[in-house]
Amino acid sequence: MERYDLLYRLYDEFDTDTLREYQDFVDVFPPVDSRVALDHWQEASDELERRKDEIRDGFATGGTFAEVAARATREQAFAAQDLYSKYGRAVNALVLDVDETLRSAGKTDNEIPRDTLHVLTEFHERGVPIVICTGQTLENVKGFAIQGLGNELVHSGDVSIVYEAGTGVFTPGHGSQTKQLLYEDLDEEIRAVFDEIRSRVLPDAPADLRRGVHLQGNEFNITLKPNFDIGSSKAETVIDEGLVYLIDLLAEAIAGVEEANGDVDVDDAREWARAYYADADPEIREVLESEGEVSGAAVDDVPESVRDLFERIDVAYYHADAAEIGSLELNKVAGVEAALDVLDIDDPFVTVMGDSKSDLRVMQWVEENDYGIGAAPDHASRDVLDHVMNTDELVFDRGKSAEMLRTVYVLNLLAKLG
Incomplete structure (x- = not known):
């Protein structure tokens, strides 16, 4: 059966909306010291697994389809399948702007939302490196990255920070390559x-x-x-x-x-x-x-x-x-190239998410070299939106970066099925 037919069946025959509600609750349940709350979480977790089991039993590759349904809306799942049909491969790194992309002062009090942070940890657990690519200073980025993602993840060796729009690259856990001052080469x-x-x-x-x-x-x-x-x-x-x-x-x-x-x-x-x-x-x-x-x-x-x-x-x-x-010799493209080199990604197929002209240069570099896909929030600059709409139309609502990340996450799940 065609993959699209299987997705239609998945979303038509199962209550995927409720399944995602249980998954979201289990994923982002706040740490509390309450027996009643913990019992409630356990009940939700058990119900989540029961609903996933129904899907697992209903498909030859039910485990993957259960994870797809638990994390993506119908629209996101079909968008992911469209991407796989077009490119035929999984994303092997994330290249992410921060301000007005992962976080938005207009919607999230300038903090990265918890659901976004959780999806990033899931990518990390599946071995997908994360490149934070920003115009901010290194110390600022290190601070909120450690606060949001945790010290262990940031220093795992699979996270790189391109800071000041490409003047330097910081990749903890890589010895002499941990900090590269690219401006010293000018x-x-x-x-x-x-x-x-x-x-x-x-x-x-x-x-x-x-x-x-x-x-x-x-x-x-x-x-x-x-x-x-x-x-x-x-x-x-x-x-x-x-x-x-x-x-x-x-x-x-x-x-x-x-x-x-x-x-x-x-x-x-x-x-x-x-x-x-x-x-x-x-x-x-x-x-x-x-x-x-x-x-x-x-x-x-x-x-x-x-x-x-x-x-x-x-x-x-x-x-x-x-x-x-x-x-111009030290833009985000130069920083991303250096970061991918340190992370030992020699055949990149990345997702670039950003909103500004400096992010656009990375998206254009990715497109010109067949290195991946670009996505942007709906309030991005005109040129960025034009580029994204003319490629894969991956535009997400302000403050909703997690939704786009879930689409990419499902792309990777579907890619495993071949």
């Missing part, structure tokens, strides 16, 4: 630009901007964050101003580096930087226009030596959240 010219910006970014900022932002504690990237609630009108104001300031500061730093190659006027460098980055990113162009800081230069006016540096340095804008300067 040439001296690029590192000099970043050193110059970092030394000036707050001391030289206009007073009102300096009071409204702070510098994220990165090892390499230079990230301005608002001193106001992310997404608020005040945060929007200071981040828009901060973006223009960072572009100008980058131009001045590059002008200083380029002095050895000839006389570069700082005012010209500012015009070139604004023209180049406005052309590269429509959101940056919109900010420059709204701030009345549009360049009078054209992209073709930028000298080749200066353009070469611009092409290696990324300016990122996150609306009412952050303005950042990073290295």
Whole structure:
């Protein structure tokens, strides 16, 4: 019988909704010291197994179908089967953004939901490595990863953290490869630009901007964050101003580096930087226009030596959240490649989940190389959603990352059946 027919039969003949309710209760039951509560949990666990046994007895591969029904809705199960029909293989690593992907300030009080954490532990128990891929600092990520997943899991050797959007990779339990500082491989010219910006970014900022932002504690990237609630009108104001300031500061730093190659006027460098980055990113162009800081230069006016540096340095804008300067040679793709190498995944087929432009680069890399699939929350950036909808349409509701993870989990269950 075709696999699709078996799934139809599974969801038509069995009360899978109630089965999932029992599974969810058993999985995320809070730790309590109460005999009554524990007895209730045991009763639910026994009923769960009874219902699973009915499915086990009804199919030749009933054990797998019982697990599918206990963890996935009909829609999720058929989506998983569609993925298996298309790709014919299981996912062998998860590549996961954190902010507004695994957790959402709008729905979950900025904590990773318990059901998401539980699904991640299930992937780990089945030997699927987890790559946390984020723009946050290493210490921040380590803190909530250990708090949510547990110290043993994080240090198991199957978890890697790509932090600061790819400037470093931390994979506990791998000896000399445990911490890789990828930014140390950049040439001296690029590192000099970043050193110059970092030394000036707050001391030289206009007073009102300096009071409204702070510098994220990165090892390499230079990230301005608002001193106001992310997404608020005040945060929007200071981040828009901060973006223009960072572009100008980058131009001045590059002008200083380029002095050895000839006389570069700082005012010209500012015009070139604004023209180049406005052309590269429509959101940056919109900010420059709204701030009345549009360049009078054209992209073709930028000298080749200066353009070469611009092409290696990324300016990122996150609306009412952050303005950042990073290295295009040290993006999330570079970090994920390094993480997969340490984890010894030489034939990757990964699930990438994310919401921003930096995540999009990983999704595009995965698609171009047939390395896996991409998924995004429904509030992701336009470009991310366009990419996801044009590939496998894996979009999930805000704060519901567990639902997408369950689809991938079921894909792996179905892949075992061949």
